[in-house]
Amino acid sequence: MKSLLEVEALGRTFGSGKRTLQAVKGVTFSLAPGEIVAVVGESGSGKSTLARLILRLLSPTQGQMRLEGRDVFRIPLRAYWRMVQAVFQDPYSSFNQFYSVRRLLQKSLGLLGPLSSQEREARIRTALQSVGLEPEGILGKYPHQLSGGQRQRVMIARAIMLRPRLLITDEPTSALDASLRATVLNLLKDLRQEQGTSIIFITHDIGQAYYLSDRILVMHQGEVVEEGPVERVVEQSQHPYTKRLLSDVP
Ligand code: ADP
Numbered sequence: 001m002k003s004l005l006e007v008e009a010l011g012r013t014f015g016s017g018k019r020t021l022q023a024v025k026g027v028t029f030s031l032a033p034g035e036i037v038a039v040v041g042e043s044g045s046g047k048s049t050l051a052r053l054i055l056r057l058l059s060p061t062q063g064q065m066r067l068e069g070r071d072v073f074r075i076p077l078r079a080y081w082r083m084v085q086a087v088f089q090d091p092y093s094s095f096n097q098f099y100s101v102r103r104l105l106q107k108s109l110g111l112l113g114p115l116s117s118q119e120r121e122a123r124i125r126t127a128l129q130s131v132g133l134e135p136e137g138i139l140g141k142y143p144h145q146l147s148g149g150q151r152q153r154v155m156i157a158r159a160i161m162l163r164p165r166l167l168i169t170d171e172p173t174s175a176l177d178a179s180l181r182a183t184v185l186n187l188l189k190d191l192r193q194e195q196g197t198s199i200i201f202i203t204h205d206i207g208q209a210y211y212l213s214d215r216i217l218v219m220h221q222g223e224v225v226e227e228g229p230v231e232r233v234v235e236q237s238q239h240p241y242t243k244r245l246l247s248d249v250p
């Protein structure tokens, strides 16, 4: 099957001289349309840096990426972000404090170019409903008036409203309680099922990776140290680091 995303020898270095840190090193993988790949690894292993590189919030110091066969860096950013969206761990920091939910969502819809006001309103309502939020109750609210779970679901609604081909989620459930965590994981499953969205699901929780993904990449000190179908990685891990990660599962 043709790949949606190909990442080749991607790397990112921070600092210089003695203080150089290679946060991501030689990462290579590809993602098929509709595939869910989990990226697991402990804190500091380079997962969020990888997410920011793929999202083009950060430039790589090495490597290449292709989306549907096209060199990613030749795609204008706005067009790229119509296809590639993300949901981060801490939705509070992604919110403009002075924007109501309605304004925040309208602003993101701007990426799609001019839409009629009916079309905009319909997209916003559908997206909120699909994450289990009642539009009437939430559209006029400001970030500080929302619970953590509501904020996270608004951010997911914002991403899926654009119907991206690829969604990157970076620890999307770590601020949520257990029941909301399950809601969000199931939302991501449904999204793939209904829209064929590919997902890069970043987590330090290998249990969530097992539940949701088709394939796992294990990152350790900036490198992918193991890769394979979920069952293989979980049941017959090859790399000592993966074994250690698995032994931490309660
Ligand atoms: P993870 O998401 O797996 O916890 P990160 O990608 O956030 O890991 O971080 C990987 C490493 O890169 C860490 O050592 C972190 O301190 C470092 N790092 C991340 N962003 C920067 C930055 N902007 N400047 C310097 N170092 C950074």
Ligand code: MG
Pocket: 047, 048, 049, 170
């Ligand atoms: Mg991180």
